[in-house]
Amino acid sequence: MLNGLKDKVNGILDKLKGKHLTKDYVENVLREVRLALLEADVHYKVAGKFIESVKTNIIGSKILESLTPYQQIIDLVYKEFVLLMGEEAILLEPPKDTLHIWEIVGLQGSGKTTQSAKLAKFYKDKGYKVLLASLDVYRPAAIEQLRILANNNELDFFEDKEKKPVKLAKKARQYSEKNSYDLLILDTAGRLHIDKEMMKEVENVKAAVKANEIILVVDSMVGQDAANIAKEFNEKLNITGSILTKFDSDTRGGAALSVKYISQAPILFIGIGEKIKDIEVFYPDRMAQRILNMGDVLTLIDKAKEHYDEDKAKEQLDKLLKAQFDFNDYLDQLKQLQKMGSLESLIDMIPGFSQYKKQLGNQIPNEKDIRHIEAMILSMTKDERSHPELVNYSRRKRIAKGSGNSINEVNKFMKNFERTKKMMKKGKMKNMFKNMNLPF
Numbered sequence: 473m474l475n476g477l478k479d480k481v482n483g484i485l486d487k488l489k490g491k492h493l494t495k496d497y498v499e500n501v502l503r504e505v506r507l508a509l510l511e512a513d514v515h516y517k518v519a520g521k522f523i524e525s526v527k528t529n530i531i532g533s534k535i536l537e538s539l540t541p542y543q544q545i546i547d548l549v550y551k552e553f554v555l556l557m558g559e560e561a562i563l564l565e566p567p568k569d570t571l572h573i574w575e576i577v578g579l580q581g582s583g584k585t586t587q588s589a590k591l592a593k594f595y596k597d598k599g600y601k602v603l604l605a606s607l608d609v610y611r612p613a614a615i616e617q618l619r620i621l622a623n624n625n626e627l628d629f630f631e632d633k634e635k636k637p638v639k640l641a642k643k644a645r646q647y648s649e650k651n652s653y654d655l656l657i658l659d660t661a662g663r664l665h666i667d668k669e670m671m672k673e674v675e676n677v678k679a680a681v682k683a684n685e686i687i688l689v690v691d692s693m694v695g696q697d698a699a700n701i702a703k704e705f706n707e708k709l710n711i712t713g714s715i716l717t718k719f720d721s722d723t724r725g726g727a728a729l730s731v732k733y734i735s736q737a738p739i740l741f742i743g744i745g746e747k748i749k750d751i752e753v754f755y756p757d758r759m760a761q762r763i764l765n766m767g768d769v770l771t772l773i774d775k776a777k778e779h780y781d782e783d784k785a786k787e788q789l790d791k792l793l794k795a796q797f798d799f800n801d802y803l804d805q806l807k808q809l810q811k812m813g814s815l816e817s818l819i820d821m822i823p824g825f826s827q828y829k830k831q832l833g834n835q836i837p838n839e840k841d842i843r844h845i846e847a848m849i850l851s852m853t854k855d856e857r858s859h860p861e862l863v864n865y866s867r868r869k870r871i872a873k874g875s876g877n878s879i880n881e882v883n884k885f886m887k888n889f890e891r892t893k894k895m896m897k898k899g900k901m902k903n904m905f906k907n908m909n910l911p912f
Contacts, residue, residue, distance in 0.1 A: 480508040482765050485549065488542045495531060498545070502527055505549075513695025513726030518556060518733045526552050550760050557756035558732045562713065562740055564685065566655065568600060571648050573656045573681050577674050577705065578689035580662035583717035585614055587689045587743055588659040589621035590751040591715075594741075596627065600654040605630040605644040607637040607677065608661040618659055625748050628653075637661065637673055638680045645681045658683070666701070671708045678709070685712045687740065690727065692716040698727035702735035713740035716754070728759060799857040802889060803849045806842050847875035848885055860889065 484504045491497065502523050509519040526548055530536065535544045566572040574591070578584045585606070592602045604622050608614035622629035630647055634640040641658055648656040660677065663670045678686060688711045690698040698716070705711050714735070716727055719742040732739055739754040849857060851874035856862050863871070863886065872882045 477508065477512040478763055478765060480511070481505060481763060484508060485546065485764075488545060490542070493536050493541045495536065498530060498536065499527065509729070512729075515696040515699045515726065515730040515734055518696075518699070518730045521733070522552055522556060522729075525555075546764065550764055553729070553760035553763060554756045556729055556733050557759055558738050558754075559756055561753050561755040561757075562738045563753050564713075564740065566684065568654045569652075571645075571653055571656060572685070573645060573648075573658065573683045574685040574687055575658045575660060575674065575678055575681075575683040576687050576689060577660050577709065577711070578662055579666070579691075579701065580664050582662065582689045582691045583743060584662060584689045585618050585659050586621070586746075587715050587717060587741075587751070588657050589618060589625065589627065590743065590748055591687075591741070592622070592627045592655075592657055593625055593748045594751055595655055601628075601652065602655045602657065603628045603630055603644070603648050603651075603653045604657050604659070605640070606659045607640055608659060609635050609637055609640065610661050614659070614661070621748070638676050641677045641681045656681075666704050674709055686710065687712065688714040688737070690714055690716055690731065691718055692727035692742075693718050695726035696730050699730035699734035702731045702737060706735045706737050711735070711737045713738045715739075715741045715743060715751075717743035719744050732756075798860055799849045799852060799889070803846060806845065844875070844877055844881065845885055848872075848877060848882055851875040860886075 484501060487501055487504075488498070506519050506523045509522065510516060514522075526545075529548050529552075530545060533544075535541050535548070538544060576584050576588045576591075585608075588604060592604050596602050604618060604627055606615040606618045619629050619631070621627070630644045632640055632643050634643055637660070644656060644658065658677065658681070660674055661670070674686075677683070686709050688702055688705045690701055692698060694701070702711070702714055714731055714737055716731065716739060719728075728739070728742075731737075739756075741751050742754050744750045744752055848871055851871045852863070852867075856867060856871075868882045868886070869879055871877075872879045875882075
C-alpha cells in the first residue's frame with residue numbers, strides 16, 4: 473500500500489537530516505517531493521498546493537533557525553497530508569430502528585457490487601439490520617454477483633421481477649420499512665464512462681426513495697483520474713462520500729491524496745482486499761503516518777482487538793518471552809494474523825519496522841507460504857510440534873516428503889522460525905508488544 477510513494481518521499485526528506493538547513497536547500501528538497509507526488513499520480517493542483525503550504529509554513533514559522541528543524545519539518549509535512557485527506561475520519565453511524573438508505577454509485581468495474589456487500593457486512597457486524605438490493609437491471613451478472621455475495625455471507629438480499637430501477641428501488645424501500653430494516657444499500661448500475669443517462673437515473677432513484685447517502689466507489693488504481701471522477705459525480709449528484717477500492721494493490725497513492733481536495737467529498741472507507749471483511753474506515757491521520765513511515769499503531773490495535781482473544785494472546789506472549797514458543801503457537805499466530813490482513817501490511821503499521829521489512833524481504837510469508845507452512849507442521853509428530861529442537865535433518869526430510877515440500881523449503885521455514893523467535897525477544901519490540909497486548 474503506497475510503497476512507492478512512501479519510499480520516495482521518505483528518501484527525499486531524509487536529505488534534511490543532520491544538515492544545516494538553508495531556505496534554498498529546503499526548497500530544492502521540496503521540489504523533489506513535488507516530483508515524487510506527481511510520479512505517484514497525485515493531482516497536479518494538489519501537489520502544488522501541498523508544497524506551497526509546507527514551504528510557507530517552514531519559512532513563516534522560522535523553523536530553519538530552530539534546534540530541531542528536521543523534526544519540525546516532518547511534523548509540518550504530516551499535518552499537510554492530514555489536511556489534504558480530510559483531517560478527521562467520518563464513520564457513518566445512523567440511528568438504529570429508523571430506515572436509512574444508501575445509494576452506491578460509480579463507474580462500471582470500480583467495484584460497486586463488492587463494496588456494497590462489504591458495507592452490508594460491516595454494518596451487520598455492528599448490530600444493524602441491513603438489506604442489499606441491486607438496481608443494475610441491465611447486467612444480470614451484477615444482480616447474480618450481489619445475490620451470491622449475500623448468500624455466502626448470510627446477508628439479506630431483496631429480489632423482485634421489476635425491470636425499472638426507480639420502481640425497483642421503491643419496492644426495496646417498501647419492503648425495508650415493512651420488515652423494520654435499519655439500513656437499505658442500493659447497488660446502482662454503472663457505465664464505462666460518465667454520461668447523462670446514468671446520472672439522471674441515479675438522481676431519479678435518489679429522489680424516489682429519499683436516499684440519505686450517495687456514496688461513490690472509485691478504483692484507486694486510476695490515480696488522479698479518481699479525483700476527477702469524484703469531482704464530476706459530486707457536481708452532478710452532491711455525493712456525501714467515497715470509497716477507494718483496491719487499496720491493497722500497488723497503488724501509487726494519487727487517489728488517496730487527491731480525491732478529498734478535488735471533489736470536496738470525504739473518503740469514508742478503503743477496500744483493502746477481496747474478502748468480505750476487507751474494508752476499513754479511512755483515517756486521514758493514520759494514512760499520513762503510514763506514508764511517513766510512522767506506523768499505524770491505532771489501526772493495528774483495532775485489528776488485534778477484533779480478531780484476538782486477549783487472554784490467549786497474553787498466554788502466547790509469555791511463552792514466547794520464556795523461549796517456549798513452539799510450532800503449534802507459530803501456526804496459530806500465522807492464522808490469526810491472516811485474519812487481520814497481509815503480514816506485510818501489518819508490519820507497515822508498526823513504528824520503526826520498515827527496516828525489518830527490508831531485511832526480511834521475501835521471507836515475509838504470504839497466503840501460499842502459510843498453506844505450505846501449515847502442511848509442514850501437520851506433517852510433524854506431536855513431540856516435534858511441541859519441541860522444535862527435535863527436528864533434525866532426517867526428520868526434516870520426512871516432513872518435506874509428507875508435506876509435499878522440498879527439503880530446502882523446510883530448512884528455510886525452520887530458519888525463519890528461529891529468526892522470528894529471536895526478533896520478537898529483542899529489547900524495545902518485546903516491551904512494545906507487551907504493552908499493546910499484541911499476539912506475538
